[in-house]
Amino acid sequence: MSLKHALLDLLDAEPMSGYELDQILDETFGYPWTAPHSQIYPALRQMEQDDWIAAQVKHTGERERREYRILDPGRRELERWAGEPVPYVGIRDIAHLKASMMDMLSLDQCEAIFVAHRDHHQQRLRIWNRRIEAVESGSSELLQARLANRPADEHPKLIAFKLCGYEGSAMRARTEIEWAEHGLATVASLRQAEAHGEPGRARPRSGLVASDEPAGRPRLRPAGYLTRMHRAAVLYAVVDLGVLIAGVSAGRDVSRRRPIR
Numbered sequence: 001m002s003l004k005h006a007l008l009d010l011l012d013a014e015p016m017s018g019y020e021l022d023q024i025l026d027e028t029f030g031y032p033w034t035a036p037h038s039q040i041y042p043a044l045r046q047m048e049q050d051d052w053i054a055a056q057v058k059h060t061g062e063r064e065r066r067e068y069r070i071l072d073p074g075r076r077e078l079e080r081w082a083g084e085p086v087p088y089v090g091i092r093d094i095a096h097l098k099a100s101m102m103d104m105l106s107l108d109q110c111e112a113i114f115v116a117h118r119d120h121h122q123q124r125l126r127i128w129n130r131r132i133e134a135v136e137s138g139s140s141e142l143l144q145a146r147l148a149n150r151p152a153d154e155h156p157k158l159i160a161f162k163l164c165g166y167e168g169s170a171m172r173a174r175t176e177i178e179w180a181e182h183g184l185a186t187v188a189s190l191r192q193a194e195a196h197g198e199p200g201r202a203r204p205r206s207g208l209v210a211s212d213e214p215a216g217r218p219r220l221r222p223a224g225y226l227t228r229m230h231r232a233a234v235l236y237a238v239v240d241l242g243v244l245i246a247g248v249s250a251g252r253d254v255s256r257r258r259p260i261r
Helices: 003-013 018-024 037-049 072-082 094-099 107-137 141-148 152-195 228-250
Strands: 053-060 063-070 208-211 219-222
Touching: 003 018, 003 037, 003 053, 003 063, 003 072, 003 141, 018 037, 018 063, 037 053, 063 072, 094 107, 107 152, 141 152
Parallel strands: none
Antiparallel strands: 053 063, 208 219
């Protein structure tokens, strides 16, 4: 998503000043896109030159402010962009990359990183939940502005997809919190192993089981590690064993059995 399209989306709701746009694109507001003040105004100037938006100077006492509104070419550009496939890019996850390097750190350092990650995403989750509550209750001023510009029969669709976007962000935050808690449990298990004089082997902990690896460094896997494929393989094996026993009992040729997948 580009900053210009985020700005077009906001101006599609109602005309706004640069200051108002800056407030919404702040991380604490809970909009799906954030941007610093230094990027917003150059983008607005460029969109004016492209005839996507127009600005009107308004005076409040001695103060002057520019209020921006979306134009038809800008709305067409927004609709075009909204219909494009998402341009997925390669993963660049700093937190997970750092986690893979934590063997170089002390356990205290590892713990501090996981705590900071958990706290950050807990804060983000609170923000997303507030946005969801505002949409569901109808108290969101931004949503009210959007609804005022749409026919009544389009309101359910608009509300449903606004909620879908915010709920996706909330789900992502919950996943990151769960991963941070998993990291803290890993640190705790390593501390426990050290306390028992076994620094090379992490002991099983609640919700996780240890599996031996050839290199002597056990990998900690979730207790429900068996995937659907593994469970299916076990099920096929049990069924085939039953067929084999039944076939032997009946004197049939059971040499051609279904392979385990």
